[in-house]
Structures are given as C-alpha cells and as structure tokens.
Amino acid sequence: LGGLVLVAVDGDLIPVQAFTSTDPGEGKKKLVVLGTGWGGMSFLKQIDTRQYDVKIISPRNYFVFTPLLPSVTNGTVEARSIAEPVRRMLSSTGKQVDFYESECVNIDAVNKKLLCRDASNVRVKGKEDFEVDYDYLIVAVGAMSNTFGTEGVKEYCHFLKELEDAEKIRESVVDCFETACLPHLSDEERKRMLSFVIVGGGPTGVEFAAELYDLVSEDLASLYPSVKDLVTVTVIQSGDHILNTFDHRISKFAEEKFQRDGVTVKTNCRVLKVNEKDVLVKEKATGQEVHVPFGMAVWSTGIGTRPVLTKFMKTIGQTDRRVLATDEWLRVKGCKDVWAVGDCATIEQRKVVDDIAYLFEKADIDKSGTLEIEEFQRTMEKARERYPQLEVYLQRQKFRHVVDMVKISPGDAKEKAMHLNVDEFKKSLAQVDKQLKLFPATAQVAAQQGAYLAACFNALPKKDYKPEGPERIRGEGRHRFRQFQYRHMGQFAPLGSEQCGAELPGDWVSIGRSTQWLWYSVYASKQVSWRTRALVLFDWTKRLFFGRDSSR
Numbered sequence: 167l168g169g170l171v172l173v174a175v176d177g178d179l180i181p182v183q184a185f186t187s188t189d190p191g192e193g194k195k196k197l198v199v200l201g202t203g204w205g206g207m208s209f210l211k212q213i214d215t216r217q218y219d220v221k222i223i224s225p226r227n228y229f230v231f232t233p234l235l236p237s238v239t240n241g242t243v244e245a246r247s248i249a250e251p252v253r254r255m256l257s258s259t260g261k262q263v264d265f266y267e268s269e270c271v272n273i274d275a276v277n278k279k280l281l282c283r284d285a286s287n288v289r290v291k292g293k294e295d296f297e298v299d300y301d302y303l304i305v306a307v308g309a310m311s312n313t314f315g316t317e318g319v320k321e322y323c324h325f326l327k328e329l330e331d332a333e334k335i336r337e338s339v340v341d342c343f344e345t346a347c348l349p350h351l352s353d354e355e356r357k358r359m360l361s362f363v364i365v366g367g368g369p370t371g372v373e374f375a376a377e378l379y380d381l382v383s384e385d386l387a388s389l390y391p392s393v394k395d396l397v398t399v400t401v402i403q404s405g406d407h408i409l410n411t412f413d414h415r416i417s418k419f420a421e422e423k424f425q426r427d428g429v430t431v432k433t434n435c436r437v438l439k440v441n442e443k444d445v446l447v448k449e450k451a452t453g454q455e456v457h458v459p460f461g462m463a464v465w466s467t468g469i470g471t472r473p474v475l476t477k478f479m480k481t482i483g484q485t486d487r488r489v490l491a492t493d494e495w496l497r498v499k500g501c502k503d504v505w506a507v508g509d510c511a512t513i514e515q516r517k518v519v520d521d522i523a524y525l526f527e528k529a530d531i532d533k534s535g536t537l538e539i540e541e542f543q544r545t546m547e548k549a550r551e552r553y554p555q556l557e558v559y560l561q562r563q564k565f566r567h568v569v570d571m572v573k574i575s576p577g578d579a580k581e582k583a584m585h586l587n588v589d590e591f592k593k594s595l596a597q598v599d600k601q602l603k604l605f606p607a608t609a610q611v612a613a614q615q616g617a618y619l620a621a622c623f624n625a626l627p628k629k630d631y632k633p634e635g636p637e638r639i640r641g642e643g644r645h646r647f648r649q650f651q652y653r654h655m656g657q658f659a660p661l662g663s664e665q666c667g668a669e670l671p672g673d674w675v676s677i678g679r680s681t682q683w684l685w686y687s688v689y690a691s692k693q694v695s696w697r698t699r700a701l702v703l704f705d706w707t708k709r710l711f712f713g714r715d716s717s718r
C-alpha cells in the first residue's frame with residue numbers, strides 16, 4: 167500500500183514512527199528553531215532542553231503579542247507593553263538555549279545547513295553571514311503581508327504585521343492631523359490629509375478601522391476642533407461583507423455599527439493600483455473605476471510567503487504554493503527532518519478515499535470480502551482519530567447511511583442483512599472528504615502546533631534521559647504520536663466604542679459591551695509574562711483616565 171503511514175498495532179490505527187528515534191550512541195541532537203513568534207515561542211516553552219541542543223534564530227529578539235497590535239496603532243497600548251524579550255522568556259524557564267539575532271536566508275535540507283545573516287544595525291564587517299548545522303529543523307517564520315502584486319502598495323501603504331508597522335501608523339495618523347492644520351493648505355488638501363483608507367475587511371483591517379475611529383472621536387476631535395469634521399474612514403473589501411470569516415450576526419453588527427459611526431464600507435471592490443495620493447478602485451458590479459484620495463492607507467488583505475521559504479519550496483518540489491505543505495504530524499513534505507508550524511505552513515490532510523482499499527482490508531477481519539455491520543462500526547470508531555473529517559461528518563449526521571448503520575445495535579434483526587462490498591464501502595464514504603478544512607492563520611493554531619510538536623519531541627526516547635513524574639506516564643519510549651488536532655477556542659472581533667463580537671465554542675455568539683469586558687479579561691490573562699500583563703493593564707487604565715497620547 168504505497169506511501170501509507172498506517173499500521174495496526176494492538177488493533178489501533180496509528181502512524182508508523184512519525185518521528186525517527188534519536189540515536190542513543192550520539193550526543194544531543196541539534197535542534198534549530200526559526201522564528202520567535204507564536205509558533206516558535208510556544209515550542210520553546212515546552213521543549214525539554216536536556217534532550218536537545220536547542221538554538222533559536224530570529225531577526226528580532228522579542229516576541230510580540232499580535233492580538234493587541236491594532237491597539238498600538240492608536241496608542242491605547244504602548245508598543246513596549248506587548249513585546250517580551252526572548253532571552254527573558256527563556257531565562258525565566260531556566261532553559262539552556264542559544265539565541266542568534268539573525269535572519270535565515272537559505273535552508274539547505276540536503277546538507278542540513280542554514281545560512282544566516284546578522285539582522286541588526288551593528289555588524290562586524292565581512293562577518294555578516296554564518297552557517298548553522300541542524301539535525302532537526304522547526305520552521306516557524308510566519309508570513310508577510312501579501313500585496314498580490316498590486317502596483318504602488320509597497321511604496322505608499324502601511325502594513326500592520328510587525329510592531330514597527332503599528333508604531334509608524336500611530337505616528338502617521340497624528341502627522342496627518344497636524345499637517346491638515348497648517349494654514350497654507352487648500353480645503354481639498356486638508357480633506358485628503360484626513361482621509362484614512364483601509365484595504366481589506368478581515369479581522370485586522372476592521373479592528374484597525376474601529377481603533378482609528380475611537381482615536382478620532384474620543385481624543386483627536388477635541389484637540390483638533392477646526393478639522394475634525396473633515397475626517398473620513400473608508401474600508402475597501404473585495405467580498406460581499408466585512409468579517410466574512412465570522413458568524414453572519416457579527417459581520418452584520420459590524421457593518422451596522424460602521425454605518426452609524428460614518429465609517430464608509432465599500433464592498434465588492436478591488437484595488438487596482440495605489441498612487442501617491444489615492445487608490446484606484448474598481449467596483450466589481452458596475453466595472454466603474456474610482457479614485458479614493460488618502461492621507462494615509464493601510465494594506466491588510468492576507469498573507470504571503472517569505473522569500474527564504476519561496477526559495478526553499480523550490481528545492482523540495484513544492485512550487486507555486488503560498489505556504490509550506492506538511493503532513494498531519496507537521497513534517498514538511500519533500501524533505502527529511504524538517505517540521506513547520508504556524509502561518510508559514512498548512513497541513514495537507516489525508517483523504518479517506520485514498521485509503522479505502524486499506525481501510526476495507528483492515529475492517530474485513532474475517533476476510534469474507536464484505537463488511538458486516540459490526541466490522542463496519544468498529545472501523546469507523548478507530549478511523550475517527552486518523553481522519554478528523556470523519557468525526558465531523560458522523561457528528562453532523564448528514565450522512566444518514568453511515569449514521570444509521572453505526573447506530574444499529576448488534577443483535578438487531580437488520581444486522582444480518584447488512585453487508586458492504588468495497589465499492590459500496592467507497593460510495594458510503596465518498597462524501598466525507600468534503601469536510602476537510604484548512605486551519606486558519608491564527609496565533610491559536612500556531613501556539614497549539616508549537617506545543618504539540620514539543621510534546622512529540624520530548625516523548626522521543628533517549629538513552630541518558632530519565633523522565634520523572636507525569637512525563638513518564640505520558641509515554642516514555644513510545645514512538646506513537648497522534649496527529650495534530652486543533653481545538654478552536656473561539657475568536658473575537660473588537661469593533662470599537664467598547665463593543666466587541668465573539669464566537670465562542672459551541673456555536674455561541676455574543677456581541678456588545680459585556681463581550682468587550684470578556685475580551686479585556688481574556689487578553690490580559692493570555693499575556694506571556696507578568697511584566698507585559700502589568701504594562702497592558704496599566705496602559706488600559708491610563709487611557710481611561712487621561713485619554714490617548716497624541717504626540718508623534
């Protein structure tokens with residue numbers, strides 16, 4: 167059964183050694199992690215450095231709590247409050263880890279070598295580049311903003327991805343207001359200066375628009391009374407609705423709130439080009455092209471590949487892709503000993519249909535060539551873990567046939583009459599693969615993947631490593647790992663004016679002020695250290711009493 171990674175051990179459907187064992191004859195294996203974002207740091211927090219010689223490589227020596235990045239753009243939270251130094255995070259865990267502040271510019275998976283470049287401004291001439299060897303590589307470099315090749319975006323738009331981006335936006339907003347107040351400007355120029363355009367109606371774009379509206383209405387309006395009525399905020403979205411990955415109630419609430427606030431939402435519009443002073447927008451329905459002038463524009467339309475990965479993907483036969491393809495154990499396809507987590511990777515889940523023959527053979531215990539109900543039932547139960555799409559399918563009960571069959575209790579009169587041959591079996595499962603879903607590019611997914619991978623690495627057997635306590639129970643010496651399973655904990659959409667939408671587990675939607683308080687408490691509790699938690703709480707309190715700081 168070519169390429170199949172399943173075997174039956176103790177009657178379980180489990181992967182054959184998803185990880186190769188560390189060679190007990192050698193010293194610690196060299197494990198290199200690229201990136202100090204959500205994926206990388208969550209891995210590092212969990213990894214057992216007694217078992218591996220761990221190195222981290224990243225062009226920035228701090229972790230950023232990205233969910234609060236939009237709050238930095240208007241000064242609700244200070245930039246430094248959501249950044250935690252990597253070395254501080256590591257030393258607080260007492261781990262032995264080397265950190266190199268540099269950017270990986272080439273991955274050579276054949277010779278297991280990385281080429282790295284000093285990322286700082288202080289460099290030793292002629293010594294900018296250096297090589298690092300690895301035995302195992304964890305790629306967690308995240309993604310970049312995607313311009314989709316649109317002309318002028320890089321030159322004239324702000325992105326909102328890094329901490330510096332948020333700080334630049336904050337400075338730029340205030341700058342626009344100050345410039346608009348200069349005496350020698352025409353009314354039209356003043357208006358343009360105070361026109362803020364956001365391209366992209368996803369969670370980041372919408373949250374930024376909301377934060378900007380709050381800044382203008384709560385703080386700047388009173389400080390710049392002469393120009394406050396000239397301010398316009400425009401969100402340009404290519405789809406039918408903003409926040410279209412959220413429940414429609416949240417999306418509708420957001421649109422209505424923006425309408426009340428006077429934030430213009432242009433849906434079904436595509437940006438063709440960005441000029442120095444305006445964006446050229448095409449309305450999809452009419453084909454009409456209009457110029458929308460701006461003083462400041464923010465581009466937030468999705469994610470693209472980092473150059474180092476584009477190059478790497480070519481060498482491992484993953485061309486024309488936006489992100490690295492991995493299997494369900496997060497191993498990068500097309501090379502050995504490389505794993506990838508977070509925004510830079512996507513899991514290509516296995517299709518049930520590909521394994522039909524194998525599944526059937528395993529299920530048909532008595533080798534009769536047909537499946538009796540009991541055999542079928544047992545197989546479905548075991549296969550659930552391996553093929554999560556099956557789980558969803560059985561849960562939703564859309565597939566009456568399977569459900570009915572599974573539900574029939576043994577001994578039922580119908581049972582004896584029920585037989586499936588291979589073709590019928592295939593037909594009955596044909597719909598299941600449609601349930602496959604890609605995981606979203608979120609901090610939640612990246613962090614869970616990092617933690618999962620570290621747990622797998624920690625559980626690998628090692629000669630001179632004696633796990634104690636709970637670790638022992640977790641499965642010392644077993645080469646058996648479940649594939650990565652994602653647990654969605656819900657998502658928030660802050661909409662400004664102390665209003666927030668939330669989707670919580672169990673299809674529960676909540677919108678309004680109380681949800682905003684939930685948001686405050688969740689994000690305070692999710693801070694990575696007591697230091698950043700204290701700073702964020704302090705910033706929120708400060709804003710409550712003194713408003714936001716409007717100095718550039």
Ligand code: FAD
Nearest residue numbers: 201202203204205232233270307308508509608609610612
């Ligand atoms: P990142 O966290 O981006 O980390 C990538 C790391 O790799 C960085 O440290 C970077 O410096 C480093 N790196 C880059 N290039 C190289 C290289 N060549 N060599 C070595 N290192 C490199 N998600 C949520 O779940 N909830 C939210 O509320 C939320 N809000 C967001 C708001 C904003 C404004 C943004 C931009 C994102 C938000 N996200 C949110 C998404 C979330 O931030 C990402 O999904 C998450 O950061 C992905 O983690 P990652 O580890 O893959 O990448």
Ligand code: MG
Nearest residue numbers: 203205206306
């Ligand atoms: Mg990371």
Ligand code: MG
Nearest residue numbers: 284286288289
């Ligand atoms: Mg340096």
Ligand code: MG
Nearest residue numbers: 508509511512
């Ligand atoms: Mg991903």
Ligand code: MG
Nearest residue numbers: 530534536537
């Ligand atoms: Mg049989």
